[in-house]
Amino acid sequence: MLQLNCPFCGLRDEAEFSCGGEAHIARPLAGNQLNDKDFADYLFLRDNPKGVFLERWRHAAGCRRWFNVARHTVSHEIIETYAMGSLPKSKAARQAYQESWRRKTAAEAASKPAKKGKEGR
Amino acid sequence: MAKNKQVMRVKGGSAVQQDKLVQFTFDGKSYMGCAGDTLASALLANNVHLVGRSFKYHRPRGIMAAGAEEANALVQLGTDGRVEPNLRATQVELYDGLVAKSQNRFPSLKFDVGQVNSLLSRFFPAGFYYKTFMWPASFWMTYEKFIRNAAGLGKVGRDHNDPDRYEKRHAHFDIVIAGGGASGLMAAWQAGMSGCRVLLAEAGPRCGGWLNSVDDVEIDSQPAQDWIKKTLVRLQAMENVSVLTRTTLFGYGDHNYLTLAQTVTDHLKDKPAHLPRMRMWKVRAQQVILATGAIERPLVFSGNDLPGVMLASAAQTYLGEFGVLPGKRGIVMTNNDATWHIAFALQEAGCLVKAIVDTRPSASPALKRQAESLGIEVLSSHGITAAHGHLKVARVEVSPLTADGTDITGDALHIDCDCILMSGGLSPVVHLHSQARGKLTWDEKTLCFRPSSAHEAEQSAGACNGTFDLQRGLKEAITAAGKAAKAVGMAVQTVDVPVVDAPRINRAPMAVWSLPNGQGEGEKAFVDFQNDVTASDIKLAVREGYHSVEHVKRYTTTGMATDQGKTSNINALAILADQLGDAIPEVGTTTFRMPYTPTSIGMIAGRSIGSLFDPVRTTQMESLHRQAGAKFEHVGQWMRAWYYPKEGEDMEQAVSREVLATRQAAGLLDASTLGKIDIKGPDAAEFLNRIYTNGWLKLKVGRCRYGLMCKDDGMVMDDGVTTRLAEDHFHMTTTTGGAAGVLDWLEEWLQTEWPELRVYLTSVTEQWAVATLSGPAAKDILTAAGVDIDLANDAFPFMSMKKGHVSGLPARLFRISFTGELSYEINVPARYGAALWSTLMKAGAPFGLTPYGTEAMHVLRAEKGFIIVGQETDGSVTPLDLGMDWIVSKTKTDFIGKRALERVSMADPQRKQLVGLLTDDPNKVIPEGAHAVLDPDQPTPMAMLGHVTSSYFSPNLGHSIAMGLLKGGHELMGQTVYIPMLDGHPPIKARITDTSFYDAKGDRLNGAS
């Protein structure tokens, strides 16, 4: 059983948590146009890497807060836990974030407000 | 009292009190043993060797080991409800009155019918069961009963209610040490002196390990056994050190999560009522030190499973710890030096060693001299090529061997004997290290796998690390404990390494695992005693194409089951490597699984049994429903009143009466279990606007609205009515089963996607008790009960909420309806629930008020075509599929599921859509889940249209009604479909209709009758 460091409660047994799958999947904004295929990247496609994985966990039987975890899927090493809405600090986890295929998707681009007057650039 | 006939008992034995006799029963016969005995040592003292029958061939089996590695001597303990099968006799502590039975034999151990399997063994080769499964299925049906009877070991108790109690304990330690031998004690002493919080777990009743069975070892100038006792006393005096005996670390999980089984009362004749039988420890350790020792390997030779054939180290234990001889005339069969010392000890204690048979060409001169002085014959470059005997070994065939031990070079000798003491070298107990995903390396010198690198924060010390020398093992333990103490942040106080004075023993065995077969086919040569796997089974598996060690393991079943290959693993690997022409390390090892030794399921369950297995939730009105004779059903964790049968009524009659009464007069439903979430905050309306598919910003205070929520894929996830209590305050209801999931869902979106919204959520499901009063007489009944709210339709319209009092009880009344009748959902603080129910029942009696349960509720809502999420939906159904386009906002910029609902495929007219079904025969009720087709005469497989989701007989319509999800259903309106039956009856014919079967205009909502 893993041990996870809830940013709000500290080190607790995995049994107190529930895993919410891949983290940093930005939801496309309703106003932004996105074709069905690109929208599917957001809705259905989930990463399953062998190595460092950034995922969401919830302290379900504790403070009920969501937070992010950088976990190595082979060694089960918990590299770091960090607050929702923030990015990881460790080198390995930052790299996993930056190198994710998701960073290049149209769905992720559509999660940010369209910049006025700068279309096409 | 049985007579004391312990003919094999000699003086000595560090564990037993020979002056304290203990009576026990084995297979109905009474015997005497000594206090401190195990069942195995006591049986051997009485010269009882035959103790069981083997798993597959029902071969007679004896005691082969003295500890956890015992693969043969599995017995059944206890009587009546307290029966436990498959216990290793070597680990069962004797107490006065103990009752044990042998297993896997019929009618008796000496004459066993199943032994015929042994004669038919040609038909039970490797992969027998897999081959059986490949026969036609009908063969399996025929043979299953026989195979199931023939297989398996002991039988569980007839009474499924375990009379014993089990406890669990959660704990944290700096350092956990597995194994209370010299290395474990040394590590505990070092770690304890460094101030660490230490738990040392020893599986047996005593610490000290193999040192308890020798008297030629001194530590710090005192007998080793005295040093053990002294060290234990010192450890017990330390507050930061806990020593648990009879405690097995059986599971090693991620992040040093350890599970330990402590047996508390099994060894006691009188079991104190305040103590549990076992205690399961769930421990998180910062550091772990494994000091689990080593296990001796058997040698593989023809007839090596006969009773009387034993590991040499086991013979040493029986002699040294229990003062019991394995026999009177022994043959020692070995490939290493260590066994010679055991032979000498046995000879001196009175077991005539007829020969030391050694596969090696020569041994050290010192050993030879000692053998000669004791008068023991030495047969170098020899091996046992067959062992014979009926129910016990009586004679061996010993042949001269080639230098590599693989072939016979000359004529055999035949020697009479009553026991064989064999040794193939030592295997470190790496099971826990392996469970902890540690890696192993093959030691070319000592011919064993030992730990190389660890994955978790764990170290191995002593024999389990391949360090068989005591002096070096103690040093290793100190180093490991020092490292561990440092890692947990303690200042290390290094203790002195004790000085060991012991015979120097060369631990390098000769690389021989399996001895050549003597004349003829001979007896079987066993590799895995517990699973009845022979050397030829492994060879056959290789011939049949199984080359991976994992495949051979599964095909032959070697190293599986409760034994987990403790004695068989290396021999099986060696034979496999030999067949493949590979080196052992290239063949690799299989993974050792938890548990290290079998553990009681009762202990794992602990107190989570019976009513505590999955706690049941009941409403405040539950006792009133019971008084009214209600039948209950489980809905999620809740117990809900299902229907209220009157004397002589069956379910159909009761439900029919409840349904009719509700529409004709009034019905009362306990709706307390509906999920209720209190939503508060300045952004609450905006939040609901995003969660639900319809609009919420303009909802007026005091008004209610029905809402559907979708997942972001556009599929319906839950529904319910939500009411605006104040500008910034809402009361949401969810389905009974969906309550927890909906709260999770709302919290997830608030925390992860919209953290900027100021909204606070509280589950209030159990804060309110709810009675739903429904029917044309509802208003009159409420008035009769006493209410301070104006119930006139314009003052209190449909889909609104009023606060007030019902019969003096503070209440929130919601005018919402799941029946289509005039309805009030009356919410009172939970503690008034029972009062509300009885008040309403009393006030309603003159009006014919009838309590109704969940079944009638289902029929009533189906008559109106109202959906139930989870019945009409299954996670693949959109609001549009349900014909509920009206609830999906066209104007909102966003809500969960909006973008997905705009996908092209969502508008596909061939999606499954919800329709009503009216059968041609009004009395025919379609089974729920049945499939519909357009043409019942088409060839199979038929083109399925979809399935029936709800189906009832409607007493109000006098007609069967159903709903179903059918492909392109909305366009098929008015057409006929057929529902083929499995039972050979003709297909049911039905017409596709709208889903509102009753009062489609909704006139009855305001009480029109």
Ligand SMILES: [Zn+2]
């Ligand atoms: Zn927490």
